[in-house]
Amino acid sequence: xxxxxxxxxxxxxxxxxxxxxxPDDPEQAAVLVMSVPWEPTTSYRQGTAHGPAAIARATLQVxxxxxxxxxxxxxxxxxxxxxxxxxxxxxxxxxxxxxVHLAGGVDPARAELVAAAAEVDALSEQIRDExxxxxxxxxxxxxxPAIVGGDHSVPLGxxxxxxxxxxxxxxxxxxxxxxxxxxxxxxxxSHASILHNVLEQAPQVGPVVQVGLRDLSTRERARLQSxxxxxxxxxxxxxxxxxxxxxxxxxxxxxxxxxxxxxWITFDIDGLDPSLCPRTGxxxxxxxxxxxxxxxxxxxxxxxxxxxxxxxxxxAIDDPDDPTDAWDAIxxxxxxxxxxxxxxxxxxxxxxxx
Numbered sequence: 001x002x003x004x005x006x007x008x009x010x011x012x013x014x015x016x017x018x019x020x021x022x023p024d025d026p027e028q029a030a031v032l033v034m035s036v037p038w039e040p041t042t043s044y045r046q047g048t049a050h051g052p053a054a055i056a057r058a059t060l061q062v063x064x065x066x067x068x069x070x071x072x073x074x075x076x077x078x079x080x081x082x083x084x085x086x087x088x089x090x091x092x093x094x095x096x097x098x099x100v101h102l103a104g105g106v107d108p109a110r111a112e113l114v115a116a117a118a119e120v121d122a123l124s125e126q127i128r129d130e131x132x133x134x135x136x137x138x139x140x141x142x143x144x145p146a147i148v149g150g151d152h153s154v155p156l157g158x159x160x161x162x163x164x165x166x167x168x169x170x171x172x173x174x175x176x177x178x179x180x181x182x183x184x185x186x187x188x189x190s191h192a193s194i195l196h197n198v199l200e201q202a203p204q205v206g207p208v209v210q211v212g213l214r215d216l217s218t219r220e221r222a223r224l225q226s227x228x229x230x231x232x233x234x235x236x237x238x239x240x241x242x243x244x245x246x247x248x249x250x251x252x253x254x255x256x257x258x259x260x261x262x263x264w265i266t267f268d269i270d271g272l273d274p275s276l277c278p279r280t281g282x283x284x285x286x287x288x289x290x291x292x293x294x295x296x297x298x299x300x301x302x303x304x305x306x307x308x309x310x311x312x313x314x315x316a317i318d319d320p321d322d323p324t325d326a327w328d329a330i331x332x333x334x335x336x337x338x339x340x341x342x343x344x345x346x347x348x349x350x351x352x353x354x
Contacts, residue, residue, distance in 0.1 A: 009073060013060035019077050020059045020337060029076030030347075031144045031340045034134050037086055038127050038150040040093035040120050041190040043101065045281045047316030049090055052148045054317040054329035055336060062337050068298055069341030077340055084130045093123045097187070106186025117186040124153060124189035132157030135309060139165050144343045148336065149313035151191040151281065152179060152268045160202040162264050162308055168206040169308070170259035171198070172300065174271035174293065176284040178213050178220040178232065191281075191314075194266075199229065207231055207258040211296065212238070212271040212287045231258045235286045248292050252299040263300065265310035265339060269332060279316040279328045290331075294338060301342035310339045 013021025019033060026032055035052030042048060056079070064073040096116040100106055106113045131147060135158040138145035145162075147155045152175070163169040173179075173195060184190035189197065198205060207229055214235035216224075224232040233255055241251055269276075274283035276290055288296070301307065315332035319325045 009064040009071070017060065019056055019079055020062055020064060020073060022073055022077055024078045025076060026078045026080050029078035030344060031075065031077040031146055032080045032138050033077065033146045033148060034080050034082055034131070035148050036082070036127065036131060036150040036154045038090045038154050040090065040097040041153055041184070041187045042151045042281045043185060043190070043192065045316065047279055047318055048149060048151045048281055048314050050317040050320040051150065051315035051329070051332065054320060054326065055148060055315055055332040058326060058329040058333035059336065061330065062333055066337065066341050068294070069338070069345050072337065072341035072344050075344050080134065082130055082134070084126060086127065089123050089126065093120045096120050100185055100187070113186070121188045127154065128157040128160070128189070130157065131155060132161040135161040136165070139308065144340070144347065145309040146336070146340065147311035149311065152194050152313040153189050153191045154313055155266055155311035156189070156194055156197050156201070158309060158311055159198045159205065159264055159266065163202040163204040166262040166308055167204040168260050168262070169204065170206050170263045171208045172259060172263055172265045173208060173210045174212055174288070175210065175268040176212060176270045176287055177215050177268070177282065178210060178224060180220040180223050181217065205229070206260050209255060209258055211255055214286045215284045239286070248295060252296050255296065256300055256303060259305060261305055262308050263305050264308055267310065267312050267335065267339065269312065269314045269328070269335070276331050277315065277328050279318055280314045281316055297338060297342045301345045306346045307343040310343060312336055312339060
């Protein structure tokens with residue numbers, strides 16, 4: 001990536017700089033990031049639409065040298081603007097969805113709720129198609145696409161586009177929830193349905209490995225037990241294995257074993273211990289620690305597989321104008337840099353990425 005001669009990676013980032021204080025130069029960057037501030041189906045607490053902007057601000061606080069992946073900044077990490085006005089679409093969809101949320105879901109006898117949910121689904125399809133367009137263009141030009149949500153419905157189009165280009169694509173899904181509901185509250189494109197929709201709309205997808213699950217419906221549990229594509233690691237089972245003496249390194253190897261050569265990472269921040277992400281929309285006690293999650297990413301990037309792209313969703317901020325309301329964004333920004341570094345590590349021949 002071309003950088004100014006005076007660029008100092010150890011200097012403080014300026015407020016007007018791009019992500020991580022780097023130039024926003026999509027023509028040169030290896031990792032292209034699209035923000036998708038979208039959350040109409042968020043069913044408990046909102047704030048994820050503020051996540052992308054808050055993460056972007058917090059990236060200026062991240063040191064550019066990473067002890068695990070070297071210097072990802074040298075390859076470039078740049079923002080790409082969506083062609084749609086996602087903020088306007090989100091405002092419209094959230095207004096429509098509010099009545100559905102207040103009613104506890106769509107009542108088929110209430111035509112206005114049925115119509116509202118149908119319009120939210122139609123707007124969600126626009127988001128799906130925009131994310132698919134961006135992801136496909138990145139992959140077609142040899143770049144690494146990164147999607148930052150928003151709620152976890154956001155990356156559907158990304159996984160559809162990636163699977164179309166890499167048949168058999170594996171998915172590493174880190175989440176407190178299985179996200180296998182056919183619909184939730186009447187929304188077909190709910191954040192609780194993302195993996196169901198991926199499996200329905202991207203038949204080229206191969207094994208899906210889910211890590212940290214601890215909040216399931218009975219139907220989701222039955223599907224986990226019956227669908228051969230799904231390889232679920234429940235948080236309770238991981239905790240029991242650790243208590244009985246297995247190491248996280250041993251478990252990580254078992255977790256990653258079903259994944260093929262090409263992998264997409266879909267990372268819902270509520271998959272982590274909620275002390276790391278207390279403002280996320282649906283926090284659940286338990287989950288991998290920061291060190292455990294990073295070890296799993298390192299094990300993946302050391303395995304010979306290629307991370308073709310990734311998404312990071314459900315980082316939420318209560319008040320986007322309050323600079324002290326930043327812990328979740330700080331965690332999100334550092335996780336974004338780690339994900340970029342590990343993805344680059346699997347694709348770069350340069351010794352700059354170790």
